[in-house]
Amino acid sequence: MEREAVLVGIDVGTSKVCALIGEVSRDGRLTVIGHGTVTSSGLKKGVVVNIDQTVRSIGEAVERAERLSGWKIDRAFVNVGGQHVESLISKGQVAVTAHHREVTREDINRAIEVAQAVSIPSNRQQLHVERRGFIVDGQEGVKDPLGMSALRLEVETLIVTASASAVQNLFKCVAAAGVKIDDPVVSSLASAEAVLNDTEKDLGVAVADIGAGTVDLAMFDEGAPFYTGVLPVGGNNVTNDIAIGLKTSLAVAEQLKIQHGTCDLRGVDVDDDISVSVLGEEAGRTVNRLEVCQIAEARMREIFELIATELRTAGSGMLPAGLILTGGGAQMAGVAELGRDVLQIPVRVAGPIGVIGLTDTITTPAFSTAIGLLRWGAMNVVGDEPGRYETAPAGGILGRIRDALRSFFP
Ligand SMILES: Nc1ncnc2c1ncn2[C@@H]1O[C@H](COP(=O)(O)OP(=O)(O)OP(=O)(O)O)[C@@H](O)[C@H]1O
Ligand SMILES: [Mg+2]
Structure with a gap:
């Protein structure tokens, strides 16, 4: 593969920060060669609320991706999320x-x-x-x-x-982690870039990235976006509801949700009890699985009703290609069925498509925004300004020269 450029995407999310390094070939193909994901603690609903914590998460994610790939990250495409978008x-x-x-x-x-x-x-x-x-x-x-x-x-x-100010705070964190910003990209458009094909964009389609703190929405027709929006709800709300409803810790509620949750109540047995023994103080306790799923289903139904309102406000019309769900929260069992039930349009779950390299880790729906940032970058480099995004291998001679040049000509 003839390399056109190496570029970086950093998804700064409510539950995780994910840095990806990708190689773009001359024909526009993208190969992921570096990846670092760490849990994030400095954001609420997609917005930075603690600078220090966010800087630390970005720094760690970047460092892991650098170590895996052998490249030094100089600049990156970064997503902007939150209801203010x-x-x-x-x-x-x-x-x-x-x-x-x-x-x-x-x-x-x-x-x-x-x-x-x-x-x-x-x-x-x-x-x-x-x-x-x-x-x-x-x-x-x-x-x-x-x-x-x-x-x-x-x-x-x-x-x-x-x-x-929300954008400036995010930029501040990225800069403090030692990374320059190529372009900020709104999360929903990045995710759409990762999961949609051109036919769907032409026909009419909506994408909902269900994250931890937000749902990022984008709608397309005639090949281009006509609406983006952000709902201040997400997987964290489901976890909170379970914790409150069943009087468990958030950690236990999260595990119950991920391991036993479904939005499709038909297959859940009334007598299905789950023993909760993750934390010492809760040893020996059991919770009813149907209760867990009823709570999850109710919250996810509400999220789909909010999405329905948003589709109506945007004047989405028919959306022949339906709604594509992505993001970590779309990984819950039965979520597409519930979406179809509420919205009465085709609904399916998708992760990033057409990814080469490190596919075992990053093809799940939670990585759509990060992959989408790389695709966004690839669209901007191929043909336009070859080499503009060429970074340098860490420690190599070229790397040292470029780093030196960088410090002389900032
Ligand atoms: N198997 C699963 N079933 C249900 N929920 C899941 C599953 N796996 C992950 N999640 C949920 O997905 C959410 C995290 O998704 P994601 O990584 O896309 O969020 P984020 O990008 O950090 O947040 P945001 O986009 O809101 O800023 C969490 O709420 C988590 O509980
Ligand atoms: Mg996200």
């Missing part, structure tokens, strides 16, 4: 430059600038301006207007914004 559709229209009457790259950029010029409060920051498509002299559905004869060019974009 919002999206809006914005259009921009320009007259095509008079003497050619043929759409140039400059016309396209001007149209995007106009779309981008929506007023955004000073406490918010633009993360993405995704172009959805162009309207050329009233003709809708144009994907690439370059070179077309026209008088008027209109672009439709999806603008994603986030709380400026």
Whole structure:
């Protein structure tokens, strides 16, 4: 494989921080060559609430990935999560430059600038301006207007914004861990990049990444996103409910959920008792499995009802390709069945697709955001600026030279 670039994605999540190092080939294929995941403790619902703890988690994840791969991490694509992330559709229209009457790259950029010029409060920051498509002299559905004869060019974009201070706090943590940021990427769009194929994006599809503290939502049609949103609920709520309902510790509740939980109550026996003996003080105690599952099912049903409301608000229409569930919380048994029951559309669970390298560890749904960050980066490097993301092997001569250069020319 001819290597185009080495790039890094760091998923800073509520329950874990995951750093991945990927190699992109000239034809755009991605091979994961480094991985470090550690539990995170400095975030609440996708937002940094403790800088020191978050810096430590990022630092440890980075160090593990470096040790595994032999590369030194200099910069990374990093996700932005949390309920403060919002999206809006914005259009921009320009007259095509008079003497050619043929759409140039400059016309396209001007149209995007106009779309981008929506007023955004000073406490918010633009993360993405995704172009959805162009309207050329009233003709809708144009994907690439370059070179077309026209008088008027209109672009439709999806603008994603986030709380400026939440983003700054995240950036601060990444910088303090010794990593520069290539690009911030909203979590939902990163996850979508990992689990969706082009056909689904064209047809109309929603992705829900059910994490520990949040559900990251993105909806696509005609090949581009038209909505992103974040719900402040996730797997942690299920665990909390079980702990409160059955009067156990959070650790026991988490284990009960993962080992015995299902959202499909039909197969659960009323007399199925589970002995709880993980922690000394709870030795000998039993809990009823049906109770565990009823609590889990009720909370997951509520989460799907919130997703249903979000789909309606976004005006999602038919979504022929349905809802794709990913994230650690999508690993609960019976979750797709419950989703279909509540939403009445096709629902399935997916992990990252088309991953090469280290596949045993990172192809589960919990790694969709991290893989998606690498894909996002790969889209940006292939063709564009070859070599821009080339980092250097740690300790190698090249590595030392580059590190030195870096410190001379920061
Ligand atoms: N087998 C399983 N059954 C049910 N829940 C599970 C299972 N495995 C993991 N989870 C849950 O998945 C959640 C963690 O998911 P994930 O790693 O995607 O979260 P995160 O990215 O750290 O959080 P967020 O995206 O909300 O910031 C936890 O609540 C965990 O209990
Ligand atoms: Mg997550």
